[in-house]
Amino acid sequence: TTKIAVFASGSGSNFQAIQQAIEDGKLDARIEIVVTDKPDAYVVKRAGNFNIAVFSFVAKQYASKADYEQEIIDTLKEHEVDWIILAGYMRLIGSTLLSAFSNRIVNIHPSLLPSFPGKDAIGQAMEHGVKVTGVTVHFVDEGMDTGPILSQAAVEVVDGDRSATEARIHAVEHELYTSTLQKLFKNEIKLVH
Ligand code: GAR
Secondary structure: OEEEEEEOOOOOHHHHHHHHHHHOOOOOEEEEEEEEOOOOOHHHHHHHHOOOOEEEOOHHHOOOHHHHHHHHHHHHHHOOOOEEEEOOOOOOOOHHHHHHOOOOEEEEEOOOOOOOOOOOHHHHHHHHOOOEEEEEEEEOOOOOOOOOEEEEEEEEOOOOOHHHHHHHHHHHHHHHHHHHHHHHHOOOOOOOO
16 A cells, blocks of 8 residues: 655645545555645645645745755655655645655646646636647656656536636546556556656
8 A cells, every 4th residue: 555645735626536536445545644835725624524634834934945845754754655646736846855755746737738837727728729628647857747747638628618627627637646646556657758
């Protein structure tokens, strides 16, 4: 069983999908802890519903990004976490965390990367007028949504309807993230790069 930490800054619907897949026997992993940079985020309530411990780290309370990330690493080590799973964690991962968890950090992003990296990928896609967007699961490197791609799925845009498009993307995310993590932990994914 792979020990994971889920990092989230927002609603936590991907956190919940991962925990649900674990409880349904579809994903052989255990969420040891949730890490958030937003103590008021809805993910905190969701984690409470599953009795999963949440650790909040407010970045501006630290002297540097390295200090902030070192504090997180100490907590991850205490809980013997093997993998970091980013699920709507809206902060760029720095070199301190990257070197402590080298090739052990995964992210989900709501577009077909390399299109529409960064913030509000769904808004960017609608603004650009693409008819098909999607979801990408990828390894995290020092860039913004640039790491090696593990899996992707296409989602058709609902013309002029952001919330309907978003609902489709979220549904695909929940399915793709859990199935990709299961393959990753079972060593069933081959990378091109
Ligand atoms: C998800 O759509 C995820 O792909 C996105 O934030 C949302 C979090 O939703 N992440 C990014 O945009 C990262 N650049 P959730 O809190 O309900 O899981």
